[in-house]
Amino acid sequence: MNKQHRHAYQAIKEVCQSHHGWETILLEYIGVSRQAYHKSINRKETVWEKQDRTLKKHVKRIYEEHNGSVGAGKILTHLIHENKLGFKLSLKRVRRVMNELNLVCKVRKKKINRKEKEEKYIQDNILDQNFKVTKPNEVWLTDSTQIEYGPNKRYKVRLSGILDLYGRFLLGYIITPTETAEAEMTMFEEVFKNEGDVHPMVHTDRGSAYVANSFNKLLAQHKVSRSMSRPGTPYDNSPMERWWNDFKLRWMDLHPTPATLEELKNLVKEGIDYFNNQDRSDKINGFTPAEYRNKAI
Template identity: 30%
Template sequence: MPKKVTGVPKGASLSQHRQENVYLAIQAVHQAESLSIQLLCEVAGIPRSSYYKWLSHKPSPRQLENQELTEVMMSLYHKVEGIFGCRQLTLHLRRMLEKRINHKRIQRLMEIKGIQSVIRRKKKKYPRSTPQHVAENLLNREFQADAPNEKWVTDVTEFKYGHGQKAYLSAILDLHDNTIVSYVLGHSNNNPLVFKTLELALESVSECKPLIHSDRGFQYTSTYFKEKLDAANMKQSMSRVGRCIDNGPMESFWGTLKCEKYYLHNYRTFDQLKNDIDDYIHFYNYERLQRKLNGLSPMEYRTKAA
C-alpha cells in the first residue's frame, strides 16, 4: 500500500494539497467499496493516469520532513489547547526538534491543517476613583529594564465564574524578563488584594528597590499604599488618565492569560478558576517561550541574568 503524502513542499499551493486529498479519497473509497478506479476518477473529474501517477509517486525528503513536522506541530497544538499561533509554535518546535525552522513554513503547514490560535479579546472597563495620592508617569513607556527587579508594573483584572460571580486577580510583572513576580486571586477588588500582592513580591527579592508602575486605581492612589512603598524605599509611577498604553506590558499579559486559558473554559467555582490561573502562570513563567526573550521562557531569561 503506498504511503500517504501529507506534507506539502515549499512553494506548493493549497490547491495542490486539495488535489492530493481527492486522490486519497479515491484510494479510500476504492479500498472500502471495491469500486473501479475508472469510475471514481470520472466522478472526481480527473484523468485516471493522473491518479496512477500520484499512486506511484515517492515523497521527497522535504515532504517527509514536512510530514514529521506537521505531526509534532499538531501534537503540541492540541497539548496547549490551541492557544499557540505561528510564532509560538515555531519557537517551541525549534527547541523540540533542535532545528532552524522558518515561521513562514509553520504558517503554511497551519493553513494546510486548518488551525489557528484561539483568540478572543474583551475591552477593559476602568472604574472612576477619587485619588488620595497621584504619582508622575516616571516609567514614561520605557518598558525595557537592564536587570531583574529594576522596573515592575502591576494591575488588577476581573474574571467571572459560576452564576455571575466575580473574582479579581492582582499581579506584578517584572519588565526585565516579563516574569510574574507575585499574584493574588481574591473575591473582592480591594486594598488587601493589592497590598498582599506587593508584600509577596517584596518577600521574593532582597536589597532591591524597583520602580513600580500602575494605573490610577483606587488601591494604588491610596495613602496607605504610598506608605508601604515609602517604607520599602520604592519609587512610584502612574499612568496618565485614560492612557492604558502607559501600562501596556501588564495589559498585554492580561490579554494573553485570558485568551490562552480563561476564554477557553467555563468555570463553575472559584477553586476551578484559581487552579487554572495557578497552572497558567506557572506555564507562562517556566514554559512559554517568548521571541523577545531570545526564545527563552521568562524564568530561563531571568536565571541567565542572575
C-alpha cells in the same frame, strides 16, 4: 405684630398681674399705646400661629428624643411618619422653627475631600512608556483584571498581578472579590519577601487601591520609586495589559469555565506557571520568562 413686640407684650402682662400700675409705665417706656397693647393681648391666635406653636413643641420633642443628633431633614421625616399634626410641612418650615428654637444638630459628619486626599499620592508618569530594562527587579508593573467562574460566568472576581518588566515574569498574584488597597498590600508584601532587598520602580494606574495612603506607605518603606499612568491612557501600562490579554485569550478562554472558586484558583495557578515557565518568546531569545530572568540573576 412682630416677634419682638409679642414677647414684650407677654412680659408686660405677666409682670402687671402682680404689680398693678406698672402697665402704664412700661407701655410708655416701650412707646406703645394702651389701646394697641390691649388689642394685641386680646387678639385671637391665628391658624398659622397655632400651627407654629404646635410644630415647635414637636420639633423640640423629637430633637430631645434623639439627643440633638438629628437635623431638619431627619426631624421632618419623623414628623411625616408620625402624621400627628394635620397640616402641611416642608423642610424650609422645619429649619425656620429650629433656628427660632436655637436647635442645632450636634452631629456633623466631616466631609472628606477624596479628590484632594488621593491627589496627595498621585505621581507623574516617570516610566513614560520606556519599557526597556537591563536587569530583573528594575521596573515592576501592576494591575488587576476581572475573571469569571460558575454557571454562565455568574460570579466575578479580581485577579491582581505584579509583572517584572525584565522578561515579563509574573512575580506574584492574588484573587479577591474586589480590588482593594489591602489586597494589593498583601500581594506586594509577599513579593518583597520573596525577592529580598530590591528597590524597583513600581508603575500603576490611578485606581483607588493604588492612591491609598496605606498602600503608598508600604511602598515607601521599601524605598521604591513610583510612577503612574496618565488618565485614560492604558498604553502607559501596555506590557501588563498585553500580559492579561494573552493570559485570557491563550489560557482562560481555551479551558472550560471553572464551576467553583477553588477550580478557578487552580486554573489561574496553572496558567501563571505556564506563562512563566513554559511559554517561550523570540523577544527574549527563545527563553521562557523564568529562564531569561534566572540567566540574568
